[in-house]
Amino acid sequence: MGAKVMRIGIVGPGRAIDRALAERVSALAGGSAELVFHPQCFLREGHFAGPDGARAAAFAEYANDPSLDAVWFARGGYGACRILDTAFENLSEAARAKTYLGYSDAGSLLARLARDGIGRVVHGPMPADILREGGEAAVRRALGFLTGTDDGAGIDAAARAPGKYAAFNISVFASLIGTGWLPDLRGHVLMLEDVGEYHYRLDRMMFTITSNPDVKKVAGIRLGRCGAIPVNDIDFGRSEEEIVQHWCARGGIAYLGRADIGHDVENKIVVFGERGVA
Numbered sequence: 513m514g515a516k517v518m519r520i521g522i523v524g525p526g527r528a529i530d531r532a533l534a535e536r537v538s539a540l541a542g543g544s545a546e547l548v549f550h551p552q553c554f555l556r557e558g559h560f561a562g563p564d565g566a567r568a569a570a571f572a573e574y575a576n577d578p579s580l581d582a583v584w585f586a587r588g589g590y591g592a593c594r595i596l597d598t599a600f601e602n603l604s605e606a607a608r609a610k611t612y613l614g615y616s617d618a619g620s621l622l623a624r625l626a627r628d629g630i631g632r633v634v635h636g637p638m639p640a641d642i643l644r645e646g647g648e649a650a651v652r653r654a655l656g657f658l659t660g661t662d663d664g665a666g667i668d669a670a671a672r673a674p675g676k677y678a679a680f681n682i683s684v685f686a687s688l689i690g691t692g693w694l695p696d697l698r699g700h701v702l703m704l705e706d707v708g709e710y711h712y713r714l715d716r717m718m719f720t721i722t723s724n725p726d727v728k729k730v731a732g733i734r735l736g737r738c739g740a741i742p743v744n745d746i747d748f749g750r751s752e753e754e755i756v757q758h759w760c761a762r763g764g765i766a767y768l769g770r771a772d773i774g775h776d777v778e779n780k781i782v783v784f785g786e787r788g789v790a
Contacts, residue, residue, distance in 0.1 A: 517545060519580050520580065520658055521548045522548065522550060522583075523550045523553065523570045523571050523585065524561035524570070524585070524586040525567050525620075525621055526560065526567075526590050526618070527559065527560065527561055527588070527590070527591065528553060528561035528562075529553050529586045529587055529639065530554065533639065533643065534547075534549045534553070534554075534639070537651055540648060540651055541655055544655060544659050544661060545659050547584075548574075549586075550574060553570075553586050560591045561586070561591070564598070565598070567594075567595050567599075571583070572601070575607035575610065575612075575630075576602075576607055577606065578606040582611040583613075584613050584658070585621070585638055586639050586640060587639065588615070588638065588681075592619075593620040593687065595621075596624055600624060608630050612625050612631050613635075613636050614634075614635070614638050615635045615681065616684070617684060620684055622634075622680075623688055623693050626678065626695035626784045627693060627696070632785075634657070635679035635703075635781065636653070636654050636666070637650035637781075644776065645777070650778075650779055653666040653779075653781065654666070654781070657781050667780060667781045667782070667783065668703070668771055668772045668773060668781060668782050669772065670701070670703075670734060670768075670772070671701070671780075671782045671787070673787070675701055675786070676700040676785060677701050677703065677782050677785070678697055678702055678784050679771070679782035682705065682709070682717050682718070683717060685717075686717040689727075696726075697726065697727065697730050698726075698729040699729070700730050703771040703773055703782055704721075704733060704735055704736060705735070705737055705774045705775065706752075707740050708739070709738065709742075710744050711744065711750065711751075711755065712748050715748070715755045715758075721759070722759040722760060722763030727763075727765070728765060731768075732766035733765055733766070733768060734769055734770060735769075735770055735771060736772065736773035737774030737775070738752040739775050740775075753770070
């Protein structure tokens with residue numbers, strides 16, 4: 513008998529995807545995994561992939577499905593925070609046996625999964641990354657990790673050493689401060705990235721993040737890439753790295769250097785929680 517083919521369920525907690533994208537990603541997976549796209553991924557209601565109730569129900573359905581080995585979030589955008597309460601109301605033990613993979617807006621769900629100790633929580637590429645130029649490499653990286661065929665080669669080099677790790681989009685992480693949805697990050701290396709934000713907005717969000725008493729308990733912060741920064745009418749005068757270094761120093765948090773994560777095809781994988789000996 514051949515090896516069991518991993519079954520990966522795909523849901524859309526934020527914006528919708530189209531069927532052509534699903535077909536491209538499925539073709540890329542080939543026989544390495546069976547991709548099961550929930551019909552909800554293709555719903556459209558305004559900005560979202562269906563109403564809040566439909567998105568929450570799709571997540572819970574696939575999280576609770578014992579025939580699925582992983583839940584992969586289809587894309588970012590916006591919407592995951594709107595289902596943080598209802599999506600988790602009736603999760604079963606089957607939900608705790610899965611890997612959950614995504615980034616960007618899906619960071620809201622990753623935060624609650626990590627907070628509640630549900631499954632293996634992972635920051636990494638999503639199916640919609642195939643739309644980027646060269647995006648097939650990002651999707652292959654995610655599939656290689658999920659199926660275990662890459663021996664961890666897709667994991668961020670800085671997150672392979674023994675220690676505790678977590679990774680988030682700066683905007684999403686800042687929006688979760690004070691809500692009660694963040695996991696306990698004491699002793700973690702916190703990796704942060706963003707896209708499309710002015711330097712002054714990054715500065716404001718890093719003020720919020722590094723002022724939080726719970727964030728001050730992290731082992732340190734690493735900065736990923738902050739892509740597509742708009743040009744402001746008055747130059748801010750500091751780079752994104754200088755901004756993060758400034759606020760880490762003000763907050764008494766160690767700045768640990770760069771991380772190889774971001775809204776791009778080079779986005780590497782970060783597994784939340786503790787790693788043992790590499």
